[in-house]
Structures are given as C-alpha cells and as structure tokens.
Amino acid sequence: MSTAPWTGLLPVDDTALYVTDTGGSGRPVVYLNGSYADQSHWRRVISELGSGYRHIAYDERARGKSKRSAEYSFEACLRDLDAVLTARGVEQPILVGWSYGGILGWHWADRHPDRVAGLVTVDAFPIGLTGEAGRVRIRKLFRRMRWAFPIAARLGLAARMSADQHADVNIEVNEVSAASGPVLERLTCPVRFVLATGDNLGTKDGEMEEGRTVLDPLLTANPNLKVSAKVASNHSKILSKDSPAVADAVRELAATRGHAVS
Template sequence: MVPFEDTALAVHDTGGTGRPVVYLNGSYANHKHWRHVIDDLGPAWRHITFDERARGASHQSADYSFDACLRDIDAVLEARSVERPLLVGWSYGAVLAIHWAARHPDRAVGVVPVDGAYPWGLTGEENREYIRRTFHRMRLALPLARPLGMAARMSAAQHAEINIELNETVAGIAPVYDKVACPVRFIVASGGNTGGSAESMEAMRATLDPVLAAHPNVQVSAKVASNHEKVLRHDSGAVAGAVREIGAILDQEDH
C-alpha cells in the first residue's frame, strides 16, 4: 500500500531490472485486468500495476478527479523509484497516459493507449444531465457490479461526475497530443459494447485519424477483433506486441 493524500493505493511491482511498464486501468477496473498482457510480455519487463482510488484494494478518497488520478501516477512512480516509465492504459487509463506523457515529455518513454484517448466525448448540459440520470437509475446495481470491475466504491453521483469529467477531457484531448514527444502505439478495438453501439464506437475511433495525420510519433500498432470490454482478455498479445514495438525503438535509441 502506498499512502498518498487522503487515501492509500494498492500497488503491485514485479521488480527486476527490465524496462518498467506502468499499467493504467479502465474507469472501474483493477490491476487484475492486465494479467494476460503481463503473462504475454513475461519477466523480461518490470510490471507495475495499481488500483485507482476506490477501486480494487485501494482506499476511498474525497477526490476522484482526473487530476487526482494523474497525481496518483506520480505517487506510484515515486514510491517505486521509477523515473522513465512506459505507460500502457486502457480506456480511462489511456486518457491518463496521454495526459501524463504530455505533462512529462522528458520522462515518458512510450505510451500504448488501448481503445481509448480518442478525441470524442459527450459534452454540454444535456449530455451531463443524461449521464447523471443514467447513473441514478443504476444506483442499486452498482454494488453488484463492483466485483466484476464495472463499478467503484463510489456513490451513483460520484460515478456520474467522473464520467462527465472524462467526456469533457477526451473531447478536448486533440491538442494534448502536440505535447507528447514519445512514441505512441494504439491498439484499436472493433465493434460495440455495453456502453455504445458498433456505429457510435466506430465513429469515436474514426476521430483518431486527424491525430495520426498530424503526429508521426502516434501510430496504430493493431486493430483487433475484440470489442472494448474484451480487448485485454482476448487480444492481450496485440497489446504486448505494441509494448515490444516501443521497446525496440528505445533499444535502437540506446545504441
């Protein structure tokens, strides 16, 4: 456990001398979602996972903001004495990874966003109220969804507010890529999921195209058959492949 601010974060670090990879979870996921990717990469890498506030084994907090999650990354890196991480983020974690890399261009050595950090989001007061109503309707089901990594130890209102903030953050993420200096290798999923139809998800993914055109360091490593919810489980090999792709670039730079 890493005590930080008003909470404590559950951190898992395999240790070793390999290049450190820090995994950033989806909105309500915990570190266990990365086990297939970690198995695929193997012991040649140093794997660091952690549960965000009120997820997994981490403690609750009075602050679940996006900035708080960015500060948590800093706290974990400091606690594990990691200066230059390779960040792998899924969904919400992909957005965190891009923002952290933009804030620390001299430290981030690479980013693998897994079906996230697309410049698209539901914004405006009408959509904010829609998100609040949706989570209010789900309030009784949220405790049942927690063991599945589909909810946090938060109230329905808190769930709604972090989703509103996330949508507004990703809607404005395109200029953030201007500040990311390291190689970025996307894993793009396919089809729809519980949170969106196939058509809406593909429209969201298409917003990546202008980012790719404007930034040579940002590329798609693979577009996989799995949808957003299943990509870490069914296409872990593609995620591991993107990590190795960045590792190869870094090895060339080292020599």
C-alpha cells in the first residue's frame, strides 16, 4: 500500500515532534538521531538509498523544529518513537539509529520484537561513563560547553536545553547503554553495526575504540548481530563521511527480509 508524503508537527505528550515522511510503497526506514542532533544529519544516507524506500525522520523534543517539553528522558524518547510509528501507520520498519538513536532502537526492538524488521546501529555500543566519577566528568564537560549550545542548536548539533539538561540526557544514556548488554544478547531481529574509528568529543586516549570491543562477545553470543562495516570516520563524522556504508547496511537488511531494492 502506498502512503502519501507528509511533513508536519505531531502532538505527543506536552510537546510536538517535527516529522518528515516521504511516503511511497517501499520498505519503511525510520531514522533515530544522536542525543542532540536533528533529522538533517540523515540527508546523505537518504539520498544514497533513494526513492525505493519510504524514509521517515523526526526531530526529538527540543531538537530541530520540534517543541520543548517538561521531560527529556529515555523513556519519553521511546514513547516518541512509538507515537511516530503509530501516527504514520508504519509496520515492520528498519530502524536506523546513530549513537543515542542506536541505543533507542535496541530497547524499542527488545520491547516490540514482532514490530520491527531489523536494526542498523551506527556507532553505538553497550558501554558508558557511570557512577559518581562519570556523572561529575559529564557535568563538567557540558558546563564548559554551555556558551556554544545556542549556536550549535542552530546547526542541528545541540538541543534547546540548558547545560544541565544536556548533561542529564547524557548521564542517563550512558547508564542505559552500559546496562544494555543483556538487551543485545536477546534481540531476535537482525542487527547490523556500522562502526566508526577513534574518539569523539568528551572521550580520549582510545576510550571509544576500547569500548567498541565490548561488542565482540555479544557478536559471538547472538548470531542476529553482525558488523556490516568498520569505517575510517570518527563518531561525529560518520553520517556525513561514510553514508554509503550506512546505506549498504540498510540494503543488506532489506534483502534479508525479502525486500531488496535496486
């Protein structure tokens, strides 16, 4: 069944999410953003995949063109994803999540195993800064960067939040990520990882490369998990510099689900 394109604000809880749906009859692909990013970061991946897919992207609360909210929790983001899928009548999507969005995809698929065709996880892995030392380090980083948030928000790189709210989101997702190993072990849908190289803002001394090795035993334990590509870009640049690798992972999943697109 073909669906008409739609762009607009979708009311959810006390906010409204800016949603873009290209419509069409192709396999639906739903894009899940990084912690503070907006949907614009997916433009190159969407262009690589082309019109054979139905592309659905949205800005999370206080990101991009979406409205502010009283709640920015991980659970709220799970509700937002559910609301977008329900409102747009999406069934059996491929979820493509970068960073925070990848972790969101794991947990949504774990809760709804019969409603997802598969996951493409772009440089997310189950590790994070936890405990009091981790919280202190994160809060110091975001307070030091607070002057840049208004500028970064206009570039789709930060949310319209205070420094403390940015830190709260980061602290929570680090804790969720660090506890996500069992979630990945029991996922029943196919999952393809596209991994970056090197560190990222706020990390140092090879921390992220070491963190990526946490996937190794999970790949052995769960045959549904596979690494599709390891690319040269770092965490921040992977969508802009290595969009073909992300698109290839989507095509690979679509083919395994009997919906190959040329």
